[in-house]
Amino acid sequence: MLSFWKYQGTGNDFVMLDNRQQRFDASNQELIAYLCDRRFGIGADGLILVEEDEQVDFKMVYFNSDGKESTMCGNGGRCIVAFAKQLGIIQEECRFNAVDGLHYATIDGQGIVALQMIDVQQVLPQGKGVFLNTGSPHHVEIVRDLAYFDVYKKGKQIRTSAIYAPKGTNVNFVEQEGPNHFRIRTFERGVEDETLSCGTGATAVALAMHALGKVDHNEVKIEVEGGELTVHFDYVNDTYQKVFLKGPATLVFQGSIKE
Numbered sequence: 370m371l372s373f374w375k376y377q378g379t380g381n382d383f384v385m386l387d388n389r390q391q392r393f394d395a396s397n398q399e400l401i402a403y404l405c406d407r408r409f410g411i412g413a414d415g416l417i418l419v420e421e422d423e424q425v426d427f428k429m430v431y432f433n434s435d436g437k438e439s440t441m442c443g444n445g446g447r448c449i450v451a452f453a454k455q456l457g458i459i460q461e462e463c464r465f466n467a468v469d470g471l472h473y474a475t476i477d478g479q480g481i482v483a484l485q486m487i488d489v490q491q492v493l494p495q496g497k498g499v500f501l502n503t504g505s506p507h508h509v510e511i512v513r514d515l516a517y518f519d520v521y522k523k524g525k526q527i528r529t530s531a532i533y534a535p536k537g538t539n540v541n542f543v544e545q546e547g548p549n550h551f552r553i554r555t556f557e558r559g560v561e562d563e564t565l566s567c568g569t570g571a572t573a574v575a576l577a578m579h580a581l582g583k584v585d586h587n588e589v590k591i592e593v594e595g596g597e598l599t600v601h602f603d604y605v606n607d608t609y610q611k612v613f614l615k616g617p618a619t620l621v622f623q624g625s626i627k628e
Contacts, residue, residue: 370625373404373411376452378444378482378618380565380595384411385452388418388430398436400628405434411626414557414564417445419453425464425471427453433559441469441504443568443614447482450474451618469504482618486572489609492580495532499577503612506538506558507573511581515544515552520563524556541570543577549584551575552592565595568614575600576609 371393374385384404386393394400395418405413415433422428429449433439446467453459454476462475473485492501498510508527512518524540527533540556553574555567575589579602591598598616602609 371628374623375621376448378447381444382413384413384416389421401432402436427465429467446484447618450482483613483615486612503569503572505569508538508540509577512542520554549586550590566593571598
């Protein structure tokens with residue numbers, strides 16, 4: 370039997386495994402996809418391993434729900450911080466390694482995690498929107514009537530379009546709600562569907578809106594389908610630095626499942 374913990378960050382949910390003893394077969398894509406399956410498995414947008422790291426507090430290894438190891442996941446990064454605290458690996462702050470490098474994070478008594486993301490230098494015009502990499506690739510596009518927008522159809526078209534071949538991209542559709550306040554919906558690569566939240570997507574939207582002149586402050590509120598996130602950043606020498614993604618990370622339940 371495989372012991373697991375289920376966490377969610379603004380509706381972005383993950384199967385979390387303690388793999389510090391290297392007992393889980395991370396090469397078994399079918400097993401990972403099965404565990405993430407919402408009908409036959411536990412159900413999640415992705416699976417995350419916490420592993421030993423000789424230089425920092427721990428290592429994060431992230432897999433999409435299709436079973437394939439993927440690029441950085443912002444909400445997953447916040448959830449693994451909460452998981453590491455629950456396991457007793459950390460207390461109020463930590464440093465960990467992920468696929469896109471070193472991350473620093475803090476967690477308070479209410480489970481609010483502030484995760485430092487990578488620096489971003491380029492926000493590039495692309496089609497009707499812009500493109501940038503916040504640890505994962507993201508297309509950001511402003512639309513009207515977001516509540517009624519066909520995120521699946523339009524998102525899949527952009528995700529698989531020739532301009533993003535061969536690996537594709539995540540796709541975010543944005544509508545401004547107020548000063549420095551935006552609502553977004555995201556089609557996630559690897560999940561191949563809309564998710565309730567995307568941390569690297571929320572980060573990408575905040576930086577993109579600043580680059581497009583829609584933001585006049587270095588703190589941006591991002592409303593996702595599963596809740597609310599805050600992105601804070603410094604803009605120095607044409608580079609977004611000290612980028613922090615902040616929001617709740619919550620334990621849903623824990624259990625065991627037959628491998």
